[in-house]
Amino acid sequence: MTEAAAPAPESRPPLRIRWALAFVVFAVFFAVNAWLQPSLLTTRVLTSNLTSFLPLVLVAIGQTYVVLAGDIDLTAGAIIALVNVSVVTLIEQAGGSGGAIALGLAAGIALGILCGLLNGLLVAVLRLQAIVTTFATSIVFGGIALWILPQAGGSVPQAYWRGYAGGLGPVKLTVILFLVALGTAILFSRMRWYRHLLAIGGNRLGAFQSGLAVTRQRVISYVLCGLFAALAALCLVGETASADPLLGPSFTLTSISAVVLGGTALAGGRGGVIGSILGALTLGLINNIVFFAKLPYVTQDLVKGLIILAALAGGILGARR
Amino acid sequence: MSLLVAENIRKAFGSTLALDGASLTVEPGEVHGLIGSNGCGKSTLCKIAAGSVGADEGHLRFDGREGFFGTPAAAAAAGIAVFYQELSLIPDLDVAENIALGHEPGRRGMVDGGAIHREGARLLARFGSSGGKGLTPGGLVRDLSADQRQIAEICKILARAPKLVIFDEATSSLDGDQVQIFFEIVRELREAGTGIIFISHRMDELFAICDRITVMRDGRTEATLPVATTDREAVLTLMVGSALATRHRDEAPPRPGAPVLEVAGLSNAVLRDVSFTLHEGEILGLGGLHGQGQSAVLRAIFGADPSSGSVRLGGMPHARRSPAAAIRAGLGYVSGDRGINGVFLDRPILENMAIAHLSKSRAAVFRPRAFVERVAGIVARLNLRFAGYDFPLRTLSGGNQQKVVIARWLATGPRVLLLDDPTKGIDVEAKADLYAIIDELAAEGVAILLHSSEDEELLSTAHRVLVFGSGRIRADLAGEALTPTALYRAAYEVSAA
Amino acid sequence: MRLLRHPLVLAGLAILALLAIGEAVAPGFAGAGQLRSQFVIAAMLGVIAAGQNLVILAGREGIDLSVGAMLGLGALVAGNVMDGDNAMILAGLGAAVAVTGAFGLLNGLGITILRIPPLVMTLGMAGVIQGLLIILTSGRPSGRAAPALTRFIIDPLVAGIPGLVFVWAGLAVLLIWFLRRSRAGLNIYAIGTNQEAARLSGVPVTATRVLVFALSGAFSGITGFLILGYTQSVFIGVGNAYVLPSIIAVVIGGTPLSGGTGGYTGTIAGAILLTLLQSLLNAMAIEPFGRQIIFGLVLIGLMLIYGRQDRLRV
Helix, strand or coil: CCHHHCCCCCCCCCCCCCCHHHHHHHHHHHHHHHHHCHHHHCHHHHHHHHHHHHHHHHHHHHHHHHHHCCCCCCCHHHHHHHHHHHHHHHHHHCCCCHHHHHHHHHHHHHHHHHHHHHHHHHHHHCCECHHHHHHHHHHHHHHHHHHHCCCCECCCCHHHHHHHHCEECCEEHHHHHHHHHHHHHHHHCCEHHHHHHHHHHHCHHHHHHCCCCHHHHHHHHHHHHHHHHHHHHHHHHHHHCCECCCCCHHHHHHHHHHHHHCCCCCCCCCCCHHHHHHHHHHHHHHHHHHHHCCCCHHHHHHHHHHHHHHHHHHHHHHHHC | CCCEEEEEEEEEECCEEEEEEEEEEECCCCEEEEECCCCCCHHHHHHHHCCCCCCCEEEEEECCEECCCCCHHHHHHHCEEEECCCCCCCCCCEHHHHHHCCCCCCCCCECCHHHHHHHHHHHHHHHHHHHCCCCCCCCEHHHCCHHHHHHHHHHHHHCCCCCEEEEECCCCCCCHHHHHHHHHHHHHHHHCCCEEEEECCCHHHHHHHCCEEEEEECCEEEEEEEHHHCCHHHHHHHHHCCCCCCCCCCCCCCCCCCEEEEEEEEECCCCCCEEEEEECCCEEEEEECCCCCHHHHHHHHCCCCCCEEEEEECCEECCCCCHHHHHHCCEEEEECCHHHHCCCCCCEHHHHHHHHHHHHHCCCECCHHHHHHHHHHHHHHCCCCCCCCCCEHHHCCHHHHHHHHHHHHHCCCCCEEEEECCCCCCCHHHHHHHHHHHHHHHHCCCEEEEECCCHHHHHHHCCEEEEEECCEEEEEEEHHHCCHHHHHHHHHCCCCC | CCHHHCHHHHHHHHHHHHHHHHHHHCCCCCCHHHHHHHHHHHHHHHHHHHHHHHHHHCCCCCCCCCHHHHHHHHHHHHHHHHCCCHHHHHHHHHHHHHHHHHHHHHHHHHHHCCCCCHHHHHHHHHHHHHHHHHHHHCCCCCCCCCHHHHHHHHCEEECCEEHHHHHHHHHHHHHHHHHHHEHHHHHHHHHHHCHHHHHHCCCCHHHHHHHHHHHHHHHHHHHHHHHHHHHCCCCCCHHHHHHHHHHHHHHHCCCCCCCCCCCHHHHHHHHHHHHHHHHHHHHCCCCHHHHHHHHHHHHHHHHHHHCECCCCCC
């Protein structure tokens, strides 16, 4: 028999850190930021930075699941806008009490899930092209947001934004939320459905022939993206204490940038959520750096554009080695 | 009671009838061979049994359960596992993860990475060292070679402990040792009462392992024969409808031509110092076990893969910078992996024929009428029939698609044709047509380098055969020395007595 | 029934349906005067979608998200070169095409040599060009169209049809010929269908892919020039509204995002269809949000009719 010649089987799966490069890029930008803005290393500034990066981090997490499955979601920004205006309007109309806030939060999350479900049904069940279809639904979602609230305005009760700015003892709520999001992402990445998601993104037909529930998993990834976009919207409400139907669109493409920066392949099947979180943080740091480098105002956008392009290109080149 | 009964299955893809009256019965503990020329519907029949393709009409019973399976998942749950010809592996998961895909061990939705890995290692151990370097539970599938991927796909099936296994061309990339191990596994499955459907183009393998053989032709089941009471000739007759005589070439080229292609010290990731000379009008065969450098030589000469060493074409140095440069120098390359390397399925037949000629002529403008005139003779010669030049290539059968690719190269008027297993997956008739044209071209002075995975084809077509092993030329056989035994000896490194 | 599923036939039917609905809702919608102005608007979308069409045809997830920024750049360059001088019209066009073509070339090089996915490369490039526009203009509109250009674009040239439509028709004929009869055109389809087979058939894969992105930049530049002529002066964000519509015009015209099949004839229909839809919604007395919602729903409907992808189980 041939077994005698077999190499000794390794006892443990190899450790593959898919976000190592994203971490290096993040570390470099963090160092540059700290150099330009020495106060970055204080707890207060770190916390406030994390607070302002949190919405993008959340959207990027959701987007990652869709991209890993080989799809794309251009509605993330529109879902943010829709949830944002719906929640604020609902809480106002329900009287602004604690119960109204709870109702608003629940409704916002449900709305995000519903939007994601609709995308999932159109793309995975009805098999429409993801880019064009989610662009179309984003137009619809954006239209509904304008319908609910034609222009920025409204306000949420003090309890909402006070609560969002508060915390558990010395630890800010936003930091806790960030850690919970990170923990959830890590937990998810060890689950069976996540493994199936990678398989579906890597080889859709092969996954189907291996007996995986391809359609269901793709719908789930869109639902997750809707959910995380809704969570981001709730955070934005906490931050701005008001509603803006035009807030959000920029999150769509930025979240995709964060996902790519984090080392996830747009073709699907390769990458992970932790990378995307690092990517989102890196994008936030780039904003800081451009600001603190005291560049002339008119050049800031160009410099930012160049840095992002270079970071994206560098990340992709580095991932390939 | 029979394990699987499929009766009178009918299936059309658009206007093409893939199956019409296909039937198959498999008993528990039986190895059931399925053979037929390409496009006869073998794979489709199996995919219908496995739920990944739907049937239009017919009847299916599996393990006492009536009706077709709606999804592969349902068929898998019932106990059917399939080795897909095109494989179902996920490139960015590792081998163990692929093997466990869909039934990962673990609790409450969590995955137990260690258990997956141990199970993968256990199954891979069956193939021992024959799988070669890199075939480890933790290796990514994207880094594996073709034979390693097939082994991984085989292990994926074993992990499911199925009642019925369908092996669709499971041995096409395996070498002799690997095939032997595979046969051992098949025999063990048979002992355990598993039903096995074994699809292969290799008659020897069918006769070595099967209990019964079902022959299909044109989407229909022709006959099911017990192996003990039949022979190869009978199966062949059923396949083609008339007996096919085996032709052996023993003559040298009609006239000794001048050297056209002189290869010296060609080396790259696969090749080790390969040197030979190809003459005008010569058909030089490349043989040996699967994947020993035969394809690599052709691709290196064509400039498709990088290489070092020197190649002279008609006495002039040939730089091998790119396929485009090689085409201008008078080379043509036909691959058996049409889907990847040859065809533009959605493009018109005419464009498929014109693309290389356009590259060679560097004409800025494509003149369809002039080109049709140019290829009309070639089309007739290839015995190539189609409804119109504007039809997408997709509408043709595999054999005719390959003829279109040949026409593409003949339209460039090549001095040297590099044929990389060109008859892979092609029906018997198209094969005969292709070999006839190869003979004619050689008689006209075209130099031909022919890699074939079937020794039979090399023996009947080539004037001379180079046998490859581990990227080197092991033997150069011609004339009297070119015998099946000599090929076998060189390939398996058995020294002549 | 099979003919009915042909994208071109579908788009044609949809166009007729829109005209009929439009005429019913707002009499005069399908009248000659209205149609002329529709065609002017469709022409702009059609020209920018031409470049997008080439990029998408060439496959490998080809998409150009920088066309909007390129359009702004083209308009800015053309406007500053012309600066209201009729003698400088061609110079303005040439300069716009050269500059945006060069940026398109950069896109192509990044995508081929550095192998950055098109979506990422062109998204990044859009950011860079937007930043550049801010520096160049300091946020203020600058440059003016030459009066003769504006007249040519808006005023009837022959049979009441404005010059711009003829420009579009001319470009369309050229492009359709290019895709069917030129070696470069066939090469675009070849790399879009099967890149490896194309390489082995001697197609210069890299050069062809760079070419489509350069052409996409150039077409965006032309569109910028035309829009400048139409509106006389433009603000730098003018192109943003064209990015996704340019992709949609291509897709509903029958070129799938996977590339390799389709062509510009369908895209022309797609551009007209999108334009009519927009203007029909404008003609109906509906509030802006309602228009937006209906527009999105109609797009989804169109995708449902013929944008569906193959089943995994056949």
